[in-house]
Amino acid sequence: MTETRTTSPVLAVDALNIALSGEDGWQPIVHDLSFRIERGETLAIVGESGSGKSVTANAVMGLLPHRRSRIGGSINLDGREILGLPESNLRRIRGRDMAMVFQEASLNPTLTIGFQLVEMLRAHSVLPHAEARREAVRLLDRVRIPAAQRRLDDYPHQLSGGMRQRVAIAMALACRPRLLIADEPTTALDVTVQAQILDLIKALQDEEAMSVMFITHDMGVVAEMADQILVMRHGRAVETGNAATLLTTPQAAYTRELLAAVPQLGEAAHPVQPVGRTDSGVSSKPVLSVEDIRVRFDARGGLLNRIQGRVHAVEDVSFLLEAGETLSIVGESGCGKSTLARTIMGLTTPAAGTVAMAGSDVSAQMVFQDPIASLDARMRVGDAIAEPLLQHGALSRAEVNARVMQLLDQVGLSRDLVARFPHRLSGGQCQRICIARALALNPRLIVADEAVSALDVSIKTQVIDLMMDLQQRFGIAFLFISHDMAVVERISHRVAVMYMGRIVEIGPRAAIFGNPAHPYTRRLLSAVPVMNPARRHLRRPLSAEEIPNPLRPRDYMAPPSRMVAVEPEHFILDPEIDTGMQPPLSPSQD
Structure with missing residues (x-):
């Protein structure tokens, strides 16, 4: 039972009901929602996409469009009813009494x-x-x-x-402001930057006794930030209570399901041996061979738009990928992992090095981060899946249609979806469509660039399980790019850590997570939010450290990478190379 409060809350929401105007008329979004936020307290509102948490935050801020929204109930800020106030009054309150940070x-x-x-x-x-x-x-x-x-x-x-x-x-x-509303403020950030932002909000909250409404789907972030938790589903409050109690002994079935779906470091099962490796450990011919890849982008400037320097996006990267194996590439934004993926797919031309694939010219396919943006909004699901078959295959239309139905079965989707447009599907369904399209030509390799980062935790788990199942059934190799270390631990056979365009550590999953040897790898792992309520009171030293600028003088010659063995199949970049790089060229330097 929640303890009795003796002071008035900073924010009191009572019997809040919200309906929004849409294609099918007025749609109820939030139903009879009530909660309190005390002074200096953090309330985390959690739930999957469509639960109503962001709509609730926008209603509190008075940001919902007046003509397309109907709001009932009460929103009381520091003893003052603000629901129904004229826009001119709300403008004075926004920023001064309450403020919002968006994703x-x-x-x-x-x-x-x-x-x-x-x-x-x-x-x-x-x-x-x-x-x-x-x-x-x-x-x-x-x-x-x-x-x-x-x-x-x-x-x-x-x-x-x-x-x-x-x-x-x-x-x-x-x-x-007395109230800060943070709507997924760290979702798009790397784990190290996320840790800095969370620590910053906690430090500023301590200094100002500020109340915080924190909206997120990351339960590790919730454990680090929340005093109280409100779980929402389909616009209704499912469960609310003290953060430590709710995270350890949830009462509602949905809350238990939500927490059970969250991947945690150290919980991943031992991966099945790649199908390309025999019991004796001998590998067949690799599906992918990357050797000494270097990628440069010219930086131009000055009166004549001459080359002033070059961005060293990928620096001397080499690795092999076997059939049925998942190699994950991890690192912060700007480390070169997505550029490396585009180079492997032939979308970016390397300055040096080679990429060799076993099989045909269409032996590799790519799955991108945003499943909805990856699909043509004007193209029906069936046509989207059929497109690569029609472009590269020699099948009749009847054979293409049969293959489309088979692919829908393989990714666990109903055949009835074949005539729908993407906007009528959920994010998880759209990502399954993208995977079905990638499977259409029976590729030996799929490059998945942040393929699950935009999905809710339960959908993310389903898609990961689907990818692992398809790998075992068809022997597909995955190059999996992600900043979610718990997901990486679950899906990977091997992991490569990138920093400043180089692989600084590569090895079996158990070695990278259980015995990280490079300082940057240890830094990445230490920044991962853990679903432990005791971390609510953790205060790390605040840092403003950023990844150095990869822009170099035009004549700069980077030294080749030399890897040092830590243990069998586990290597780190020679420390002399890691610390001996020249200082970066300033973007403003001519």
């Missing part, structure tokens, strides 16, 4: 960081411009952005994703 940093790309911060400050105060600019510098310092004074004149594209999110938090905190 993608909502910054204007055409305006400098300083201009946007100063405008926010002056909109809610009478500060003169010079004083507002000094306050903007102080805010950037608070969110641990290095060289804050100089950064004021930077545009958003000149900052990394983590730094842009820090600026968004600085803007949200500019007027010291």
Whole structure:
């Protein structure tokens, strides 16, 4: 039972009902929802896509369109009813009394960081411009952005994703709001940057006694952030209560299912041996051979748009991939893993090195991060799956139709979906369609670039299980690119860790997770959020560290990679190469 509160909450939501106008008329989204957030407390609202959590947050902020939404009930902020207030009144409250941080940093790309911060400050105060600019510098310092004074004149594209999110938090905190609403603020970030942002929010909350409504589907993040948890499903509250109690002894069946679907480090079963390897450990001819791949992108500038330097996106990468094996490539944004995938698929031309595949020219297919964007919105499901068969195959239309039905069966989808358009499918269904399309030509290799990162936890588990099942049935090799280390541990046979375009560690899954030998690998693993309520009080030293800029002088020659054996099949990059790289060229240097 929840303890009796003796003070008024910062936010009290009672009997909230929300309906939105759509193609089929008014659709109820949130049903009779009630919750409280006390001063200095963090309430995490969790649930899968479509549960109503983001709609609830937008209703609290007064951001739902008036003509397309119907809202009933009560939203009380610090003792004041705000539901139904005129927009002019809400504008004064937003930013000053409550603020919101979104999943993608909502910054204007055409305006400098300083201009946007100063405008926010002056909109809610009478500060003169010079004083507002000094306050903007102080805010950037608070969110641990290095060289804050100089950064004021930077545009958003000149900052990394983590730094842009820090600026968004600085803007949200500019007027010291009593309530901060954070809607998936770390979902698009790497684990190390995510850890920095979570630690930053906790530190700022301690300093300001600020209340936080934290919306996420990552239960590890919930364990690190929440005092209270509200579980939503289909617009209704399923369960609410103390975070430690709910995470360890959930009462509702749905909550138990949700928690059970969350992949955790250390829980993965021993992977089945790749079909390309015999009992004696001898491998057949590899499906994929990557040797000494280097990828460069020219950086031009100056009056004549000459080459000023080169981005060393991939640096001397080599590995083999066997039939039926999953090799996962992990690392932070900018490390080169997606560029490497595009190079393997022939979508990017390497400056040096070779990529060799066993089999035909269509022996490799790719599955991308966003399943909905990967499908043509004007093309029916059946036509999307049939397209590669019609382009590359020599089948009759009747044979193509039969193959489409067979592929739908293989990925666990109903044949009735063949005539539907993508917008009528869930994200999980769309990703299964993308996998079916990738399987159409019986490829020996599938490159999966963040193929499950956009999915809810339960759907993510289903898709991972599907990929593993297809691998065992058809001997498919997977090159799996992800920043979700728990998913990587579950699906991989081997893991390669990339940093600054190089593989810094590669080896069997058990070795990488159980005995990481490179400092960067250890840093990645230590940043993974763990579903342990005791971590709510964890306070790590705040860091503003970013991955160095991979832009080098045009005549820079990188030393070749040398790998050092740690144990059988487990290698790390020679430390002398890792620390001996020249300092990067500044983007502003001519």
